[in-house]
Amino acid sequence: MSQPKHIAIIGAGIAGAACAAALTHAGHNVSLFEKSRGAGGRMSTRRGDGWQCDHGAQYFRARDPLFKAEVEAWERAGVVAPWGGRIAVVGTSTQPSPDAHLKRYVGTPTMTAPARHAARQANLLTSHTITKIACNDAGWQLSRAETGVLPTRFNGVIVATPAPQAVPLLAPVAPDLAALARQTEMLPCWALMLRYDTPVDLPFDGAFISEGPLGWVARDNSKPGRTGPETWLVHANARWSEDHIESTAEDVIAELQAAFMQLGAPAPNHASAHRWRYADVAPVSLPGYCWNPTLGLGVCGDWLNGGKVEGAWLSGHKLAEAIVLK
Ligand SMILES: Cc1cc2nc3c(=O)[nH]c(=O)nc-3n(C[C@H](O)[C@H](O)[C@H](O)COP(=O)(O)OP(=O)(O)OC[C@H]3O[C@@H](n4cnc5c(N)ncnc54)[C@H](O)[C@@H]3O)c2cc1C
Secondary structure, eight states, X not given: OOSOOEEEXXXXXXXXXXXXXXXXXXXXXXXXXXXSSSSOTTSOEEEETTEEEEOSOOOBOOOSHHHHHHHHHHHHHTSEEEOOOOEEEESSOOOOOTTTTSOOEEESSSTTHHXXXXXXXXXXXXXXXXXEEEEETTEEEEEETTTEEOSOOBSEEEEOSOHHHHHHHHTTTOHHHHHHHHTOOEEEEEEEEEEESSOOOOSXXXXXXXXXXXXXXXXXXXXXXXXXXXXXXXXXXXXXXXXTTTSOHHHHHHHHHHHHHHTTOOOOSEEEXXXXXXXXEOOOOOOSOEEETTTTEEEOSGGGTTSHHHHHHHHHHHHHHHHHHO
């Protein structure tokens, strides 16, 4: 694609936003469609009256040189900062992580900040739920749940959603890519947000939990740039979340809050829950991203590249590089 093209990207998580930023930088005209009210996807922050809590991705590391350079640029732009929280392991001991020496980064002032920063470089269209993509001689056309078929024709389309949400978009136009997405198992996660009037006296700011229903807990207000009251995030582990995927929020709050209190925390002043149906990917080897230059159709996202924020960003960025080089 040496000539400037008009490309539609569906999904403004970090993968779609990274792809949009790189394509825009290369001179293409990018429309970035997002079904929710802003960019970020699973790099997400719940905000309420005077409080906030990252209830999706908790932090990320940078191993790949390309991603490291991007994170340094984000740090200079003030949209990420290292989190120096005290991290503990509760329960049976695990192997020390080979990445333990790497910094943990968070978006500032919220986890959404890096994706919003990247998405700003494209034409971001929020509250646009794309239900269908179709191609004919005039180009690609998109249908939107809210208003039906969009009048604009695109030279290319990129699907940057979680795998299960990519399947219905891809199935009519690229059955092979739909099959790849269909075979990807994504794991759920129940998240609990707990607010306190006074600081909680626990000897850590984040902890991996390997016993009972919990997987991870974090003192959200210990992350850089956060304001507001003492707020804790509690994630159930994948197995418990799967077993309780259809439970009510009330039941989930009761069980997870009790497990958190067993760690020594007091009862919170307020609790709310969020169910992530597609949080993480089961580890499988996939190609990182897909690009069909004949169709002008691409796919990116964490599910194609090992999961996690770094994998998602690299998937979107490398897809853009492949498109620019073709
Ligand atoms: C609970 C939880 C904890 C996590 N913890 C960590 C962690 O600590 N460290 C880490 O590195 N990673 C973590 N992750 C994973 C990390 O958040 C993801 O790997 C990464 O954010 C995925 O980015 P993405 O762009 O591929 O997908 P997403 O962030 O899911 O973005 C996809 C976007 O597509 C949009 N979309 C979907 N369908 C449509 C449609 N039809 N039309 C328009 N828009 C659509 C969605 O609204 C979404 O904004 C966690 C995730 C969760 C949920």
